[in-house]
Amino acid sequence: MKKTIFLILCYCSILIAQSVDQQNEVNLFSPPNIKKFADYLFCSHDYLRAALEYQRYLSTNHNDTVSYKTAIAYSKIGNYSKAAKLFASIDHQSHLFPDAQLEYYKALFQDEDYFGLRNDFINVDLSNQFVLSPRDKKLFYFSYLFTNDKLPSENKFLSHFEGTDFQRVKDFYSWKEAPPYKSSLVAGILSAIIPGLGKFYVNEYSDGVFAFLAAAALGYLSYTDFKAEHNFRGWVFGGLAAGFYAGNIYGSIAAAQIYNVKIQFDFVNSLKVFLNAKNYFIPEINFCR
Amino acid sequence: MKLFLCIFIFSSTIIFAQTDWQKWGKANYSYAVKDNFHKRDLSFDAKNPARFVLKSLLDSYWFFISDVDGDNCAFSPTCSNFFLQSVSKTNLVQGTLMFFDRFTRDMDFIAKFDFYPRVPDGHFYDPISLYTLNKNEIKYIPPSVIVNNE
Numbered sequence: 271m272k273k274t275i276f277l278i279l280c281y282c283s284i285l286i287a288q289s290v291d292q293q294n295e296v297n298l299f300s301p302p303n304i305k306k307f308a309d310y311l312f313c314s315h316d317y318l319r320a321a322l323e324y325q326r327y328l329s330t331n332h333n334d335t336v337s338y339k340t341a342i343a344y345s346k347i348g349n350y351s352k353a354a355k356l357f358a359s360i361d362h363q364s365h366l367f368p369d370a371q372l373e374y375y376k377a378l379f380q381d382e383d384y385f386g387l388r389n390d391f392i393n394v395d396l397s398n399q400f401v402l403s404p405r406d407k408k409l410f411y412f413s414y415l416f417t418n419d420k421l422p423s424e425n426k427f428l429s430h431f432e433g434t435d436f437q438r439v440k441d442f443y444s445w446k447e448a449p450p451y452k453s454s455l456v457a458g459i460l461s462a463i464i465p466g467l468g469k470f471y472v473n474e475y476s477d478g479v480f481a482f483l484a485a486a487a488l489g490y491l492s493y494t495d496f497k498a499e500h501n502f503r504g505w506v507f508g509g510l511a512a513g514f515y516a517g518n519i520y521g522s523i524a525a526a527q528i529y530n531v532k533i534q535f536d537f538v539n540s541l542k543v544f545l546n547a548k549n550y551f552i553p554e555i556n557f558c559r
Numbered sequence: 560m561k562l563f564l565c566i567f568i569f570s571s572t573i574i575f576a577q578t579d580w581q582k583w584g585k586a587n588y589s590y591a592v593k594d595n596f597h598k599r600d601l602s603f604d605a606k607n608p609a610r611f612v613l614k615s616l617l618d619s620y621w622f623f624i625s626d627v628d629g630d631n632c633a634f635s636p637t638c639s640n641f642f643l644q645s646v647s648k649t650n651l652v653q654g655t656l657m658f659f660d661r662f663t664r665d666m667d668f669i670a671k672f673d674f675y676p677r678v679p680d681g682h683f684y685d686p687i688s689l690y691t692l693n694k695n696e697i698k699y700i701p702p703s704v705i706v707n708n709e
Contacts, residue, residue, distance in 0.1 A: 480666045484666060514662075517658070521660030531697045
């Protein structure tokens, strides 16, 4: 009986046991603990919560490394304007300042504020606050590929790139200088000569085939109906054939415009993929070793 | 020992018993096919004679043919809606040309998957803004994207 009571007591004590030591209660919201938790979230790639915890820490403390990591966290979750503000707030005396400056340009770049980025570069260059290295100027030159501004000369542009990047950047430059756009006028004329040919010109082959078949089949029906003196049907099919013919010319012009927007979209995407792979030419600091 | 085992099993059963009975409640699913024709705007449009004739023809088509035939157009907006929207946005001539072009693309059953993004109900998204010949209105959306056009 004693053994049973003993076992029941053991079992109950395990069930009702408190996991928190109430005698030595820890203040989980003290600044060092907030920072520890934020660091844990940061290294777990939970950047949204990490940024919020870092901000909570920064409300009572000043720490450049924490500000830097907060900005990185905001950058990772796509809040680039907030990231740029935080990078810009890093003290000039801090050992993180050169990296923060580059990250600031990166944040402006990701926020698609290319004009702001260039103005800032020019101002820094003029003010001689610190010397911009050729590596720093890469983003400055890359921003021209995203806007419709006049490109700098090829030699000047490419002089900042070397090694494996050189050929890739040269290809980007050539694309931007002479984009392989399709002419709406040519597409329209081609479709006027042979229905559907304009769609072939803009790589929409099956649309071109169906446009040709629709115009040709209805035109043929109209012809045979007129020949058989079924004039009403002849006019109906003739009208439809004319509609499809004219609609295809119009559609080819529109398709050329859409094609041009699409290849511009693909170009910008490939630029972004390239820049992401290179981390915008910025060495990444590993805070989670 | 037997008593202890009984108490142990009994208490464990109570502790780990399933209390979330809502989980096992009856689910109210509806398998009815959502019909789109209740959303049709079948009103007359008397802004000008051309629109009156066009809207009347489209209303008749929707009421007597399309709604009876079912949801068969692969695109969103449907071809008839595309026609109405394009005429409203541009003019009768340009809108008609846009409609003929759309109808040709609707016939093409091969390349739709490679060209158009989808809306959540599976239709191919093909708005009129791409075809008004206004370059600023063209917003390219890759085919891999699901567009929420609600």
